[in-house]
Amino acid sequence: MIPEPRLVEVRKNVLKQNDVLARALRERFREAGVLAISLVSSPGSGKTAFLERTLTVLRARYRVAALVGDLATENDAARLARSQVPVKQIITGAVCHLEAAMVQNALDGWNLRDLDFLFIENVGNLVCPSSYDLGEDLRFVLLSVTEGEDKPLKYPTIFNSADVTIITKLDLAAVVEFDEVAAKRNIQSVRPGMQILKLSAKTGEGIPSFVEFLEKRRLRTQSTCAVGK
Amino acid sequence: MHELSIAMSIVDLACEEAESRGAHGVEVVYLKLGPLSGVVKEALLFSYEIACQQTPLEGSKLLIEEVPIVVNCPVCRDRRSVQSLQSLCCAECGTPTPEVLEGRELMVTAMELRA
Numbered sequence: 001m002i003p004e005p006r007l008v009e010v011r012k013n014v015l016k017q018n019d020v021l022a023r024a025l026r027e028r029f030r031e032a033g034v035l036a037i038s039l040v041s042s043p044g045s046g047k048t049a050f051l052e053r054t055l056t057v058l059r060a061r062y063r064v065a066a067l068v069g070d071l072a073t074e075n076d077a078a079r080l081a082r083s084q085v086p087v088k089q090i091i092t093g094a095v096c097h098l099e100a101a102m103v104q105n106a107l108d109g110w111n112l113r114d115l116d117f118l119f120i121e122n123v124g125n126l127v128c129p130s131s132y133d134l135g136e137d138l139r140f141v142l143l144s145v146t147e148g149e150d151k152p153l154k155y156p157t158i159f160n161s162a163d164v165t166i167i168t169k170l171d172l173a174a175v176v177e178f179d180e181v182a183a184k185r186n187i188q189s190v191r192p193g194m195q196i197l198k199l200s201a202k203t204g205e206g207i208p209s210f211v212e213f214l215e216k217r218r219l220r221t222q223s224t225c226a227v228g229k
Numbered sequence: 230m231h232e233l234s235i236a237m238s239i240v241d242l243a244c245e246e247a248e249s250r251g252a253h254g255v256e257v258v259y260l261k262l263g264p265l266s267g268v269v270k271e272a273l274l275f276s277y278e279i280a281c282q283q284t285p286l287e288g289s290k291l292l293i294e295e296v297p298i299v300v301n302c303p304v305c306r307d308r309r310s311v312q313s314l315q316s317l318c319c320a321e322c323g324t325p326t327p328e329v330l331e332g333r334e335l336m337v338t339a340m341e342l343r344a
Contacts, residue, residue, distance in 0.1 A: 003343070003344050005256040005257075005341040005342055005343050006341070006342055006344070007339055007340070007341050007342075008246075008250060008339060008340055008341075008342055009338070009339050010242075010246055010259075010337045010338060010339055010340055011336065011337070011338055011339075012242055012246070012336065012337050013335060013336050014235060014238050014239050014242060014260075014335045014336065014337060015235075015238060015335060016242075017238070095231075095234070096230065096231055097231055127230075127231075127267065128230070128231035128267065130265075130267035131231065131235070131266060131267040131268060131335070153315045156314045156315055157264075157265055157266075157267045157314070158267070160265055160317070160329070161265075161267070188325065189315060189316050189317070189318075189325075190314070190315055190316075190317060191317065191327060192317055192318070192325030192326060192327040193325070193327045194327075
C-alpha cells in the first residue's frame with residue numbers, strides 16, 4: 001500500500017539565494033561609503049549614452065566606476081571606457097537580466113573604499129530585471145521620449161521596482177511630439193510619488209540637476225550610515 | 230522570459246527541502262505568487278515541467294496561488310486592495326498609495342511529500 005503524502009509547511013522565498021547575496025552587497029556598499037545605482041530600461045533607451053555622460057561629468061570630482069551587463073559583446077564597456085573610469089563588462093550569455101551573484105563576481109579585485117559612486121547597467125529588458133535585487137541603493141528606470149508615454153502602464157512591475165524615473169533623449173522630445181504630462185501621469189499611476197528627472201545625454205540639458213540629485217543622495221546615505229554606527 | 234530560471238530555483242529549493250526532511254518523493258509544490266513579482270503564471274507552469282525533468286521532482290505538480298496587491302492606505306489608515314496594477318490607488322477611497330504591503334510574493338509555502 002502506498003502511504004498518503006504528507007503536507008509540510010515550507011515558507012521560503014524562491015529567490016532567497018539572490019536576496020541573501022543582495023543584502024550582503026548592500027551592506028558592503030554601505031560600509032565602503034559608495035552609492036550603488038542600477039539602471040534598467042528597454043534596449044535602446046539610451047542607458048549607455050546616459051552613463052557615459054554621467055561618468056565623464058562625475059569623474060572630475062568623484063571616484064566612479066561602472067559594471068555593464070549585456071547578453072553578448074564588450075561594446076558597451078569599450079564605449080564607457082572612453083570616460084576613463086574603471087569599467088567592467090558582465091556578459092550574461094543567454095540570461096536576460098543581472099543577478100546579485102554576477103555583480104558580486106564582477107566586483108572581484110575592486111576595492112569599494114576607493115569609490116564614491118558605482119553604476120550597474122542592467123541588460124536592456126523591462127520585464128525580468130524587476131525580480132532581482134542587486135543590492136543597489138537606488139534603481140533608476142530610464143524612459144526615452146521616443147518610446148511612447150504609455151510604457152509605464154505596459155510594464156508596471158519594473159516601474160514599481162524602481163526608485164526614480166529618468167526621462168532621456170529630451171533633445172528629441174519636440175520631434176517625436178512627446179507628451180510629457182501624459183508620461184508623468186502614467187508613471188505616477190503605477191508608482192505614486194515616484195521622483196522623475198529628465199535630461200539629454202547629447203546636449204547636457206538636465207545633467208547638472210541630475211548630478212546635484214546624486215550628490216544629495218550620497219550625503220544622505222552616508223549620514224544614515226554614520227547614525228547607524 | 231526568466232520563468233525557466235525561476236522554475237529551476239523552485240526545483241532546487243524543493244529538492245533541498247525534500248532531502249532535509251527525509252522524503253523519497255514530491256507530489257505537490259505550493260507557490261504563492263504576487264502580481265509585482267515580475268513572474269507570469271502560465272510561463273512558470275510551462276517552465277516547471279521542463280525544469281523537473283530528470284530530477285527527483287519529475288512528475289510533481291506546481292500549484293500556484295495568485296495573491297492580490299495589498300497597500301497601506303494613508304487616508305483609510307488600513308490595509309486595502311488597489312484599483313489595478315496600472316493604478317496603485319486605494320480601491321475604497323481612490324487615494325494613490327505607494328506603500329505596498331503584499332504583492333511581491335514568490336514563495337514556496339508548502340509541499341506534499343512521499344515517505
